[in-house]
Amino acid sequence: MTNNMKIVAKNKLWKYLFWLGPFLIAVGLTVGLVSEQWGLIPLAFLIAGIVISGLGITWQSYQTNWWKRRSTQAGTNALVATLAVLAILGLINFLGTRYYWRADLTEAQLFTLAPQSRELVRVLPQPVKVWVFDISQNPQDRELLENYQRQSSKFKYEYIDPQTRPGLAEKFGVKDDGEVYLESGDKRQLVQTVNQNERLSEIKLTSRLQQLTNSTTAKVYLLQGHGERQLSPGKGAISQAVQGLGDKNFTTSPLNLGETSKVPEDAAVVIVAGPKRGLFEGEVKALQEYLNRGGNLLLMIDPNTDPKVDSLLQEWGVRLDNRLAVDVSGGSVGLGPATPLVTEYGQHPITKDFDNGNSFYPIARPLEITSVPGVQATPLLQTKPYPSSWAESDLQSEKLEFNADKDVKGPLTLGVALSRKQTPKSASTPQPAPTPSPLPSPTAQSKASPTPPASPAPSASPAPPASPAPSSQTATESRLVVLGNSDFATDGLFQQQLNGDVFLNSVTWLSQQDQQPLSIRPKEPKNRRITLTTTQSNLLILSSLLVLPLIGFAIAVIIWWKRR
Known part of the structure; x- marks a missing residue:
């Protein structure tokens, strides 16, 4: 009895x-x-x-054969699992x-x-931080910022309550709740102000990010004096386009060649937007000389106008x-036949992501292209092929119909x-205008083999704001874009x-500046709403509330009757 008591005491001690x-x-x-x-x-x-x-x-396992018990093995298996x-x-x-x-999805x-946004963030030269001075953290805005942050460890963001950190708010000059700022080094820039009606915009954030991280600017001149689109807000103005250029780190200025007789040396691009009157011969020559020394020109020419630039365009093979x-294909979206709807784009850096x-x-007016x-x-x-589009010759007709004798079948350019590559000769003295082969019609052009897309040549480094435009020794090529319309770029x-x-x-x-991101298209959800007439709506209500329940009840009665 004494030994048993000792064993029990020993077991308790081990326990x-x-x-x-x-x-x-x-x-x-702890x-x-x-x-x-x-x-x-x-x-x-x-x-x-x-x-x-x-x-x-x-x-314990030795004393009680604990490992050999079925309950122990089951418990061990459950623990391991x-x-x-x-x-x-x-x-x-x-x-x-x-x-x-x-x-x-x-x-x-x-x-x-x-x-464009992903590429810009991935190659950030230095750390960038977004400060959102807002009490509430909108999930949509936060998700957008997290998408940016996933692209690079150099991109950070932080939400700040202006009431709890007034010193930081004063440092940035915050005036209202919802202001969003970008900071990189000692540079700060306001992106936008978010509220219930306006959420954080990828377009604005990427544009400000590009401005903040890009130390170079390019000077854009817009030709004036011939009835071109005005730059300040107004009817038919292009003030939104000018603002868009500013968002992309371009500086814009008007240019009157009648006063200067020469395109300024610091001009990265010259824009001629919808002139209503012809240019003087001296002005056309000034633009030609600008192109010959490595300049870049954007021409937006509307129908029923003659800007007198045929000699310039002939050098490049454009008429x-x-x-x-x-184009009658836009009728389904509310566009008239005189408003071509374009969905086909060339393989070019300008349109590659469209x-x-x-x-x-x-x-709009068509263009004819000849190889030079x-x-x-x-x-x-x-534009789309005929019969969706054609070039109408009778501009006075109230009803647009295809005339096989005068009109030209689409597709239209x-x-x-x-x-055009630059050479020392072309930079020093203007080249004489080459004599192109007879200009084919748009129909012949569409049947001919397409010109291979121009692969962008190595671009010259953008000049600093105070330095002149690339000289004949540094410019590798001159570029020209011709569009048969200027209305598309007007406000609205x-x-x-x-x-x-x-x-x-x-x-x-x-x-x-081919290394810079191009424009970012706003993303809009497709409209999937179904528009029903009154009859269709009533029929849908009757079928869902009366017909379908009756069918289900009838099937249930039939099944019950068969199993009875």
């Missing part, structure tokens, strides 16, 4: 020693976590606790955090950054067709990009569809 192990482990973890220092003392407690717990488990599941989940979580992957890729471009997007050109030695030409904008139409992208991308390519 108490076994519980001492988890206690020591808990003490070691000391280490609180002090945040895993020195000798917490490690001693942990090691002692693990050793005692291991000895206790071993002795649980630990394996936890390990797998932990590994998946680790891989998901380290190697981020997501799929945007929306048709317009509404939750994915544009390629303005005096007919009107007619896919099958829409752009439209109210009252030394000039690479790429059609940018193409509404825009073209051209480039500029921000619709791809119209603004056509303009901004053309200027960016002409400025020979």
Whole structure:
């Protein structure tokens, strides 16, 4: 009896020693976590606790054959399976955090950054931070900022409550809640002000980011004096287009060649937007000399006008067709036949990311392109084939119909990009105008083999703001873009569809800053709403509330009757 009592007492002693192990482990973890220092003392407690717990488990299993019990084996299997599941989940979580992957299944890729934004952030030369001075953190804005941050470790963002950190708000000059600022080094710039009606815009954020990180600017001159589009807001103005150029780090100024007789040396691009009257001969020669020394020119010429630039265009193999471009395919979206809807674009840096997007050109004229030695030409904008489009010769007719004797079948070219290599000879003295072969009609052009797309030549480094434009020794090529319409870039139409992208991308390519991101198209969800007539709506209500329930009830009665 005495021996049995000793054995029981010994078992109790080991039981108490076994519980001492988890206690020591808990003490070691507590000391280490609180002090945040895993020195000798917490490690001693942990090691002692693990050793005692291991000895206790071993002795207990030896005394009671614990490992041979069916319940022990089942419990061990369950524990191992649980630990394996936890390990797998932990590994998946680790891989998901380290190697981020997501799929945007929306048709317009509404939750994915544009390629231009991704490329700009990936090559950031220095760290950039976005400060959002707003109490509420809108999930849509936060998701956009996280998309930027995933592209580069140099991009950071932070939400700030102006009330709790007034010093920082004063440092940035915050006036209202919702202001968003960009900071890079000692540079700061206001992006926009967000509120309930206006969320953070990828277009604005990328544009400001490009301005902040790009130390160079390009000077753009807009020709005036011949009825061109006015630059300040007003009817038929292009003030939104000018603002878009400013957002992309271009500086704009009006140019009157009648006063200066020469294009300024610092001109990266000259724009002639919809002149209503002809240019003087001296002005045309000034533009020709500018192109000959490596300049870049954007011509937007409307129908029913003669800007007197035929001699300039002839050197490049372009002729303005005096007919009107007619396109009846836009009727389904509310566009008239005199407003061509373009969905076909050339393989060129200006239009390479357009896919099958829409752009439209109210009252446009076709262009005829002829091959000229030394000039690479790429059609940018193409209308649909006949019978959807044709070139109408009777501009006074109230009803536009195809006339086989005078009109020309589509597809029609509404825009073209051209480039010409520069040589020392062409830089020093203007080249005589080459005599091109007879100009084919748009029909013949469409049947001929297409001119291979012009591969962009190495672009000259953008000049600093104070330095002149590239000289004849540094410019590698001169560039020209001709568009048969200027209405598409006017206020109100500029921000619709791809119209603004056509303009901004053309200027960016002409400025020979090919390393800079081109324009970013706004992403809009497709309208999937169904418009029903009153009869269709009533029929839908009756079918869903009366017919379908009756059919279900009838099927139930039939099944019950058969099983009865």
